[in-house]
Amino acid sequence: MHLHSQQYTASDLLAMDKDTVWHHMTQHATQTVPMMVRGEGSYVWDIHGNQYLDASSGGVWCVNVGYGRESIAEAIKEQLVNLNYFAGTAATPVAAQFAAKLLELMPGMGKVYFSNSGSEANEKAYKIVRQIAAKKYGGKKHKILYRERDYHGTTITCLSSTGQEERRSQYGPFTPGFVEFPHCCEYRSQFGDVENYGELAAKAFEDVILQEGPDTVGAVVIEPITAGGGVITPPEGYLPAVEAICRKYDILLHVDEVVCGLGRTGAWFGYQHYGIKPDIVTMAKGVASAYAAISCTVVTEEVFNFFAEEPLERESFFRDISTYGGCTAGPAAALENLNIIEQENLVENAAHMGEYLRAQLEVLKARFPLIGDVRGKGLFLGLELVEDPVTKQPVNENVVMQVVVLCAKHGVLIGRTNRSFRLYNNTLCLSPMLTLTRDEADSIILALDRAFTELAL
């Protein structure tokens, strides 16, 4: 049977999907999911022909350069007919070229390790940290600290390092050796209304290191700006203080750029806003704007050199492989994706349009008390919704969903914080394509304005 959508009606395909596909993060038996069929630029169309301005970059912050990029499709095609695959134990010209170009954008970093998803990139980082602990510290310095409200992926070990209790629930027992430290959301300050929140939040991180014993802590993993946990921008001085604490106790600093990477925040990488120098950087989503599955674990030469000792015995090299880390479609797409971001000045556009969008969101905040806080950087913005701006009581998640549904009704797709994160799942996420124009930004604001107005009626 030749499956081609034109042979089927929309209702045939929707019924086929309902019968056969188990959707992500959704109780598909009782909820209806949209079926998307085409994308171009910032727009996407569903099977009923409805057009949406996608201010979520594919739902989860992925399609940085927009839909329908023929040059990426052509680069992938050319690569695939030439050589689609050889295991990552061998070299390919396209992977070498992409790695070299990527490292130019990341001064201080030294080597790129390829895999397929954000979770996998983080797992590689954790294995690197564990192996360094084994080689250098007799296994003692093996603990990895992670922050409350951060998310690092879907596997059991990535969930073991995720600070969202609701998301972990029912999936334990977890991997040992992962320890949580307090979040840094100033709007939800644990220390009351203070001037030096960043300093206090960093001190809370140091306290956990001291409690655990610095000689047992090998690394810390953080999102530069927390994504699914509520679009949390770090407070003033926080990240440099965290970096200084890492250096003080010889702890590796692992920055998870799976969402922030590749221009999303108005810099090539989120950490670059804060003048810090990580030891490990992981990235996925925007690496190839989701035209192919590719993720990277990027390390400094110092980290790589732990694995380059002579003699090259079993214990000395990084004994890790991901079959599809050798696919060439990923680096081919990623290389062209980087070219587009560079040639079209999309990092600058994200910074510039991000400021514009943010200013408009502040105007909405002044008009609608439901908006408690506007956060984010570049084209990675969040609106935390509250019952009352004084008590900051989070709205019920149904209210968040209502805004999302109303915006879709007005032709704009926006995202929201993790549905299973019951405590603070009250944040709307805006992450349009980095190509965003002023007209598109105005359409997003208009849809939000109409949604909030209708909600208030």
Ligand code: PMP
């Ligand atoms: N890290 C962060 C910050 C993420 O937001 C995500 C996914 N949303 C991941 C890691 C995991 O990436 P993936 O779903 O590709 O495994």
